Amino acid sequence: MKTVFDSATLGNNILKNSLVMAPMTRSRANPDGTPGDLAADYYSQRASLGLIVTEGVQPSDDGQGYIFTPGIYTQAHIDGWKKVTQAVHDKGGRIFFQLMHAGRMSHPDNTPHHRPGLAPSAIAPGTQMFTLNGMQDIPVPQAMSKVQIQQAINEFKHAARSAIEAGADGVEIHGANSYLIQQFFAPSANTRADEFGGSIENRARFAIEVAKAVSEEIGPEKTAIRLSPGTQLWGIDEGEEGPALYRYLVKELNKLDLVYLHIMHQGNEELLQDIRNDWQGTLILNRPGRVRENIGDDIHSGLADLEAYGQMVLANPDFVARLQNNVPFNEADRSSFFGGTAQGYTDYPLANLGG
Structure with a gap:
């Protein structure tokens, strides 16, 4: 029976184990979008997981939504991230970048050009966002023209190459959690009457086109996508057709031979099993709120190939060792999740395992 401690093959990579560090916004980048000074330490501390x-x-x-989030579209960004990837590789780790276009989940005060966000349709999410001037209402976004849709696809390609x-x-590719790609899925955010709105096939089109473009740019063995079926955040509602959209989408993505599909699971077990059946490649499963006692269950059952963890890894740089040796986990400090210094970022204590 496979366990989370068994190695795994992912594209051209051999992973040390079947545990994944899930993507988590930390808002500690420099104002120009380059990684902060502590980013290399933060990620390399967690390089004992199979994949970061x-x-x-x-x-x-x-594509920027929040303040102090990193970019990967300028030479300065590339040079800054090289320090991070080198630090992770020096410890034998593997690292994928999550490409995230926030779409309408943005505020002009948080972006370099100070313009409203871009979205499928001019519908505000009905929530507020933190800015340097405090919490502010997110304004109505600009509905994307077909030219802007193609430009966004090209930006994903360029970012992947970078x-x-x-x-x-x-x-x-971040297709989850209410950001641009999922905004195309949801009738509550997408009222377009062209080939990117209306039918299931049309609402799935942008995600598929982005995945095709990126995989053609860097290779399918280096291209993955994350989805969160049923997520209802910040005005996103995929409606009664939501499960059918994901069944169609996963079948279409499966044709691209992407290296993995990452699912943030929201509770529809029948849909999850259908996704597992329709996806022939590696499936990463992230169940928010999973307790320690259930770590490994989805790998044992064959539902997932890899399991992803967020806050447990954030608070425990030695997550794998603590799990192997049955050592209690540090508790995550929520007050330091976003922004700040080393506190709650690179200063979580390691377990004293002796030897």
Whole structure:
């Protein structure tokens, strides 16, 4: 029976184990989008996991949503990330960059060009966002023209190429958690009447086109995607057709031979089993709120090939060793999740395992 401690093959990579660090926004980048000074330490501390997926990295000025998030579209970004990937590789780890376009989940005060976000349709998410001037309402986004849709696809391609130049082992396209790609899925955010709106096939088109473009740019063995079926965050509602959309989408993505599909699971077990059946490649499963006692269950059952963990890894750089040796986990400090210094970032204590 396979366990989380068994090695795994992922594209051209041999992973030390079947545990994955899930992507988590930390908002500690420099104002120009280059990784902060402690980023190399933060990620390399966690290189004992089989795979690290970085925080969301914007592919362009338009892709930025929050303050102090990193980019991967300028030479300065590439040079900054090289320090991170080298530090991870020096410890035998593997690292994929998550490419995240925030879409309408943005505020002009948080972006270099100070423009409203881009989205499938001009529908505000109905929530607020933190800025340097405090919490502010997110304004109505600009509905993307077909030219802007193609530009966004090209930005994903460029960011993927830049990530590989920076030393990444691959990229994970962020199609989850209410950001741009999922905004195309949801009738509550997408009321378009062209080939990118309306039917299931049309609402899935942008995600498929991005995945095709990226895989053609850097190779399918280095291209992955993350989805969160049923997520209802910040005005996203995929409606009754949501499960059918994901069944169609996964079958279409499966044709591209991407290196993995990463599912953040929201509770529809029947849909999850259908996704497992329709996806022939590696499946990473992230169940938010999973307790320690259930780590490994989805690998044991064959539902997942790899399991991803967020806050447990954030608070425990030696997550694998603690799990192997039945050592209690550090508790995550929520007050230091976003922004700040080394506190709650690179200063979580290691377990004293002797030897």
